Amino acid sequence: MTPRVATLIGLSAILMWSLLAVMTVATGTIPPFQLAAMTFAIGAAAAAVGWIARPQAVRALRQPPLVWAVGVGGLFGYHALYFVALRLAPPAEAGLLNYLWPLLIVLFSSLLPGERLKPHHLAGALLGLAGTVLLFTGNGAALERAYLPGLAAAFVAAFVWASYSVLSRRLSAVPTDAVAGFCFVTALLAAAVHVLIEATAWPETALQWVAIVALGIGPVGAAFYAWDIGMKRGDIRVLGAASYATPLLSTAFLIVAGYARPTATLAVAALLIAGGGLLAAKDMLKRG
Numbered sequence: 001m002t003p004r005v006a007t008l009i010g011l012s013a014i015l016m017w018s019l020l021a022v023m024t025v026a027t028g029t030i031p032p033f034q035l036a037a038m039t040f041a042i043g044a045a046a047a048a049v050g051w052i053a054r055p056q057a058v059r060a061l062r063q064p065p066l067v068w069a070v071g072v073g074g075l076f077g078y079h080a081l082y083f084v085a086l087r088l089a090p091p092a093e094a095g096l097l098n099y100l101w102p103l104l105i106v107l108f109s110s111l112l113p114g115e116r117l118k119p120h121h122l123a124g125a126l127l128g129l130a131g132t133v134l135l136f137t138g139n140g141a142a143l144e145r146a147y148l149p150g151l152a153a154a155f156v157a158a159f160v161w162a163s164y165s166v167l168s169r170r171l172s173a174v175p176t177d178a179v180a181g182f183c184f185v186t187a188l189l190a191a192a193v194h195v196l197i198e199a200t201a202w203p204e205t206a207l208q209w210v211a212i213v214a215l216g217i218g219p220v221g222a223a224f225y226a227w228d229i230g231m232k233r234g235d236i237r238v239l240g241a242a243s244y245a246t247p248l249l250s251t252a253f254l255i256v257a258g259y260a261r262p263t264a265t266l267a268v269a270a271l272l273i274a275g276g277g278l279l280a281a282k283d284m285l286k287r288g
Contacts, residue, residue: 001229001233003233003234003235004234004235005234006229006230006232006233006234007230007234007235007238007239008234009226009229009230009234010226010227010229010230010231010234010239011230011239011242012223012226013222013223013224013226013227013230014239014242014243014245014246014249015249016218016219016222016223016226017219017223017246017250018245018246018248018249018250018252018253019218019219019250019253020215020219020220020250021250021253021254022250022253022254022256022257023211023214023215023218023219024211024215025254025257026207026208026211027203027208027211027212027215028201028203028204028205028208029201030201030202030203030208030212031194031198031199031200031201032083032086032198033080033083033190033191033193033194033197033198034190034191034194034198034200034201035212035215036079036083036186036187036190036194036220037187037188037190037191037194038187038212038216039212039215039216039220039221040075040183040184040186040187040190040216040220041183041184041187041216042212042213042215042216042217042220042221043180043183043216043217043220043221043222043224044180044181044183044184044187044221045216046216046217046221046222047177047179047180047183047221047225048180051177057175057177058177060174060175060176060177060178060180060181061177061178061180061181063174063178063181067171067174067178068181068182068185070164070167070168070171071164071178071179071181071182072182072185072186072189073160073164074160074161074163074164074165074167074168074182075164075182075183075186075224076185076186076189076190077157077160077164078157078160078161078164079186079190080189080190080193081153081154081156081157081160082094082098082153082154082157084150084153085097085098085150085151085153085154085157086150087150088147088149088150088153089147089149089150089151089153089154090147094150094151094153094154095154095247097151097154097155097158098154098155098157098158099129099132099158099244099246099247100129100155100158100162101157101158101159101161101162101165101243102125102128102129102240102241102242102243102244103125103126103128103129103240104158104159104162104240105162105165105166105236105237105239105240105243106121106122106124106125106237106240106241107122107125108162108163108166109166109169109236109237109240111166112166112169112170112236115236115237117237118237120279121237121238121241123276123279124241124275124276124278124279125237125240125241125244125276126276127272127273127275127276127279128241128242128243128244128245128272128273128276129244129276130272130276131244131248131268131269131270131271131272131273131276132244132247132248132269132273134265134268134269134272165227165231165236165240166231166236168228168231168232169231169232169236171232172232172233176225176228176229176232179224179225179228180225182224183220183221183224227239241276241279244273244276245273245274248269248270248273
């Protein structure tokens with residue numbers, strides 16, 4: 001697999017994550033940790049089905065404790081912190097701080113062997129950050145002291161996801177099939193937290209069940225496998241900068257579904273984020 005192909009696979013994860021918000025809305029009022037437990041379990045099971053034709057893939061689960069700590073710590077740690085942030089702070093403010101992770105990935109990538117951060121990578125990431133800040137502040141986001149615990153959780157979540165993503169590059173010898181194990185353990189931990197702090201609420205309609213299965217197969221399933229391939233074999237700086245497209249595309253899908261409305265702010269944010277992504281991907285585009 002060439003770095004270009006791996007980068008394109010990683011970009012597909014960004015597209016799938018863009019559908020997370022609209023799909024989550026379609027699931028109804030299921031508590032967040034219960035929803036995480038259900039969808040991560042589906043994501044793990046979907047991958048396990050593929051092992052029927054590749055029984056040797058099960059060996060990917062035999063990894064040292066450090067690999068499991070990075071994998072489970074990244075998936076469960078990030079989502080747990082983000083859910084806490086959403087409970088203790090308004091979604092717009094929490095999202096604003098959480099979306100520091102694309103910039104952190106670009107910056108952390110310079111610490112990897114053989115990787116060099118060029119000015120256009122950093123400029124592209126900063127343009128994307130500017131577009132994301134505009135996207136959230138244009139929707140009324142404002143940082144208030146009362147929300148400090150939730151904002152702190154969102155800030156730490158950004159570091160957790162960026163660290164997990166970049167460390168995946170250092171663990172490039174670990175097969176992507178191992179992500180199924182990380183998803184399964186994450187589902188168990190989310191279920192445990194759900195039992196401790198949430199009241200169970202099951203889907204009430206067939207559409208809600210379909211949305212849950214789709215979440216598990218796509219944004220909370222295949223997306224993590226695609227991201228793992230991109231981080232391990234693709235251009236990590238391009239993927240980091242391109243990740244700013246996630247909140248933008250997410251908003252666009254919400255507009256199409258009728259949950260949000262288009263604004264001039266959204267259009268300007270789109271130009272900044274798209275421009276930043278193209279700038280960061282300049283090397284890859286030239287090779288094409």
